Amino acid sequence: MARVNPLDKEKFEQAQKEARQKPPLFTLSGLIRLHRIAGLVLIVQLLIWTVTGFYFSWMGREVLNAEQLLHRTPPASLSISEPYVVPMRQLHQLGDVYEVNVRMRDELPQLMVTYASQRNTRYEDGRLRADGLYQAWFDGGTGQRWNTGAIQAQRIAVNSYLGSGMFNGIYDVRNSADLPRWEGPGFRVEFADRLKTRIYVDQQSGDLVAHRNRWSLLTEWMYKLHFMDYSGQRNFNNLLMSTAAIFSVWFVLTGILMLIRVWRQGGFVAGKGLKYNVPLFERLKSRLLGVFKKN
Amino acid sequence: MQFKALKARKVHRWLTLLFGAQLIIWSITGTVMVLLQLPYIHGxxxxxxxxxxxxxxxxxxxxxxxxxxxxxxxxxxxxxxxxxxxxxxxxxxxxxxxxxxxxxxxxxxxxxxxxxxxxxxxxxxxxxxxxxxxxxxxxxxxxxxxxxxxxxxxxxxxxxxxxxxxxxxxxxxxxxxxxxxxHQAWRFFDIMWMLHIMDYQDRSNISTWWILAFASMTFVIALTGLWLLMQRYIVRGWRRLWRE
Structure with a gap:
């Protein structure tokens, strides 16, 4: 099919009229029409994917994880002094215990227990891991469940902070919009610095959950938009995302077909001999000659 | 208006021809990663x-x-x-x-x-x-x-x-x-991830200059595409309606 010269008004309008007639779907023209329809459906999400993808690349992992002012404290040596209590009764009640690890947490011995729960998960106090086992933490000094206090949480947060900002308050939080995947409860420790650093400490384990700062809210929204999971769980295996992804494959494949057609029509060749390009070259020639004549 | 649409179309086509290969890769690798369930991949x-x-x-x-x-x-x-x-x-x-x-x-x-x-x-x-x-x-x-x-x-x-x-x-x-x-699915997923983030060495660096360049070009492709769609479905429709 020859390319129509857009400057030839009569032929161009006739070609336009022909183009307006909707072709059957399973012809090349039909597939190309589907590219436009898929584009119409997807265009906003495509723009979102490119903008959010650019944001992730531009910011880098450190900013995305808000780790600009994170100091990774080396774990303390295991030095246990009296009192040291093993919670025998509680360990026997947990279920099938596969591992008990003892470590120091804020100068106190802490027992970290990995077990398979035999209770109804609804009443489970431990925390479920990705491999299906649970974890629970005990205070080696009292034999009771580990329960991080505000002073301890503040110390853990300050030890993980590299910045020069002042401590700006500690808050007892059930969970946080900053960390939608963290179950909580715990503490939010705030620092008065230019990044508005917030540090989360888990109450059940005394672990540092994460650092967050002024970029975190924007980053969270970028993840929500990129993964199309607006709950904040960063689950990209959701139905909406899967549908959009399949649509996008369709969109690019029909785009390739369009490119092939344009190529075959000579759309990517600036050849002088092509009828379509004759006026272009004439104009170019006259402009260049005009410039030469002036000089 | 015709000429403006022609320019946007040319930009859209040329950029797609030059940078579209990565767009296809992003689309296919993204879809594969979305369809493979992450807990299954972790094995x-x-x-x-x-x-x-x-x-x-x-x-x-x-x-x-x-x-x-x-x-x-x-x-x-x-x-x-x-x-x-x-x-x-x-x-x-x-x-x-x-x-x-x-x-x-x-x-x-x-x-x-x-x-x-x-x-x-x-x-x-x-x-x-x-x-x-x-x-x-x-x-x-x-x-x-x-x-x-x-x-x-x-x-x-x-x-x-x-x-x-x-x-x-x-x-x-x-x-x-x-x-x-x-397992095999993990290895396949890892290749998809490598192609998606365009780090062919360590498969962990998401901030290479070429991914930023390709992302910028893709943004221009998407913007010119949006302009062409607007031309087709909004501006022309309005013009036809106005003429009639």
């Missing part, structure tokens, strides 16, 4: 606990003594592990640079044999058919480790199973702990 279904549940919790009372015996220990744990043909209680000691097993009575270090690793791997295997190990390799240094396992885990035993998923377990040389598990 926790490939393994099960190989240790026996602990009943002798009173051994934990020896931990302060163990800490005094190994002053550089950062963590100590109790496990009931299948070693030398039967289950034994052992303490696992973690220092800054290594992890190892010790005897709970005299705190002497215990070395694991190849047979122990085979027995542990067979107990860890959670496939539907009986485990059949096709290859067992000891990887002592970080440089020997394949890309699919982090270098910090060295030294490890690589245990490959003769199943359709090409399941591979990595077990710590000195403790027999399952460090990680890999």
């Amino acid at each position: 926790h279904h490939l393994s099960q606990p190989a240790d026996r549940p602990i009943t002798q919790f009173e051994l934990l009372e020896r931990i302060p003594e163990l800490a005094a015996h190994y002053p550089d220990a950062l963590e100590a744990g109790l496990v009931s592990r299948y070693l030398h043909g039967e289950y034994h209680y052992r303490f696992r000691v973690k220092t800054e640079h290594e992890r190892f097993l010790v005897h709970p009575n005299d705190f002497s270090r215990i070395a694991l044999t190849e047979d122990d690793i085979v027995a542990l791997a067979e107990r860890l295997y959670a496939g539907s058919d009986s485990p059949s190990i096709s290859r067992l390799t000891l990887l002592n240094t970080a440089s020997e480790l394949p890309r699919e396992v982090a270098s910090r885990h060295a030294p490890v035993w690589q245990v490959e199973f003769a199943d359709t998923r090409r399941t591979t377990f990595y077990l710590a040389r000195d403790t027999g702990d399952l460090v990680t598990q890999r």
